[in-house]
Amino acid sequence: MARKQGSHSDITGPKVQAAALRLISQHGFAAVSMRQIAAEVGVQAGALYNYTPDKQSLLFELMRNHMQDLLADWDQQDKSGTTLARLERFTRFHIRFNLPRADEVFISYMELRNLSPDNFAKIEQMRREYETGLEDILRDGEREGTFAVPDVRIATMALIAMLNGLNSWYRDNGRLGLDEIETIYWDLVRKSVAV
Amino acid sequence: MARKQGSHSDITGPKVQAAALRLISQHGFAAVSMRQIAAEVGVQAGALYNYTPDKQSLLFELMRNHMQDLLADWDQQDKSGTTLARLERFTRFHIRFNLPRADEVFISYMELRNLSPDNFAKIEQMRREYETGLEDILRDGEREGTFAVPDVRIATMALIAMLNGLNSWYRDNGRLGLDEIETIYWDLVRKSVAV
DNA sequence: GTCTATAGCGGGATAGAC
DNA sequence: GTCTATCCCGCTATAGAC
Incomplete structure (x- = not known):
């Protein structure tokens, strides 16, 4: 039923892009941290580096x-x-x-x-x-x-x-x-x- | 002759503004550090806080x-x-x-x-x-x-x-x-x- | 694929000597 | 007014367990 936890590449990838888009647009690239983006996606900062x-x-x-x-x-x-x-x-x-x-x-x-x-x-x-x-x-x-x-x-x-x-x-x-x-x-x- | 060292408020003030103007314009506010501005002016970072x-x-x-x-x-x-x-x-x-x-x-x-x-x-x-x-x-x-x-x-x-x-x-x-x-x-x- | 933990660095701002 | 030294915090990116 529920897919195995920790395997969401097809979902998380687009979410990272969307979160980055929104946050950078609002606060500016230099002012946005990877932690903020990760928090918006709902993962930890380290996990972002699977996508970029x-x-x-x-x-x-x-x-x-x-x-x-x-x-x-x-x-x-x-x-x-x-x-x-x-x-x-x-x-x-x-x-x-x-x-x-x-x-x-x-x-x-x-x-x-x-x-x-x-x-x-x-x-x-x-x-x-x-x-x-x-x-x-x-x-x-x-x-x-x-x-x-x-x-x-x-x-x-x-x-x-x-x-x-x-x-x-x-x-x-x-x-x-x-x-x-x-x-x-x-x-x-x-x-x-x-x- | 040489004015007393450590007393340049009339000179440093405008230089701080000018340095901030140039650096922020080039790199963006969030990307510029107080240390960078101070370096451009030729003082240490702490000295900036006499002016702002x-x-x-x-x-x-x-x-x-x-x-x-x-x-x-x-x-x-x-x-x-x-x-x-x-x-x-x-x-x-x-x-x-x-x-x-x-x-x-x-x-x-x-x-x-x-x-x-x-x-x-x-x-x-x-x-x-x-x-x-x-x-x-x-x-x-x-x-x-x-x-x-x-x-x-x-x-x-x-x-x-x-x-x-x-x-x-x-x-x-x-x-x-x-x-x-x-x-x-x-x-x-x-x-x-x-x- | 995600987590926790951390290395290594640089940030803003302040304290106190001169 | 400027300096040195430092506090405390947050950053990017990586390592290794699960």
Whole structure:
């Protein structure tokens, strides 16, 4: 009946990730101890090392998983249509993907400096790859005259920063629904690059 | 001649702030030790406690000083003219104030969660006060028909997030000068709230 | 796979001499 | 005002029993 005590790798593994995600998002990587994470999971600190070689790898896995999900989801989006339609699709995708992942997004921006140089480079490359998705849309629209963007790279960074800001104040039970917020942000984005 | 050894309060005080600013900005509050700060200043760890009652107060002072400077400088700006002129003035002021203060700005956004609840409330109130400066401009412009802003509060947050993003990628020796960058951002801001 | 126990280190903060 | 020395605590990571 009850499975043998002390054999829960398939359960404990995800729980470690979830606990680390929540605690690091709330308190910061440097401020969270392996003991805290273990306590949240319901094991002793030593047991965590069955799932991660060290604390650094735990952080890296959280960030890599998040970026992999982001890139995979974006890859599956429709890439056809006018540049305006593509820009709207990017805007709405970005909001819809990021908003339900507040902890992951927060960590991905706040804890970059706590990555080892090697790990940092890997995450940065993935982030750059994602940004290129928007940059290409803006460049195409600029060339064909749909958009007026003095500097495509700056506009890319500016728009992503604007969209990311949403995560810092959005609350599920706020006065506006997700659809309304999406539309308001799309209005800002659309006009900011308009001719 | 040489002043009496062990009496440098007027020199050491600012050096402690400067060292804390630099180190916390680079590594994060939780990751920086009082010993590291002391080493950067050139004293022993115990000597720091002549200048701060504890580590928490050191962080709070950094953030409070930054916000006080911001509010004081903004208060001195010209508040007259059309709403469009006021919006341009805010945009350029924000960029010009924040860009040379990369460490302070970074800390003010990254280390909020390391403030005690009391200190957090004080900093948040100052930030909110500053945001109101932009919010008022947008609301006035919306009322008189100069701007088309579906939601003033969201637009305020979105524009500030966009402008703050500049700090994360700007480098002094980059391909664009400060004036050019200001103008590019002003173009994005102006159009995003245009009718 | 998890536990207990611990090694080895570094943290914040204080005491008291100078 | 700064120093040295230290208290007491918590940290990451490992060892070995079960």
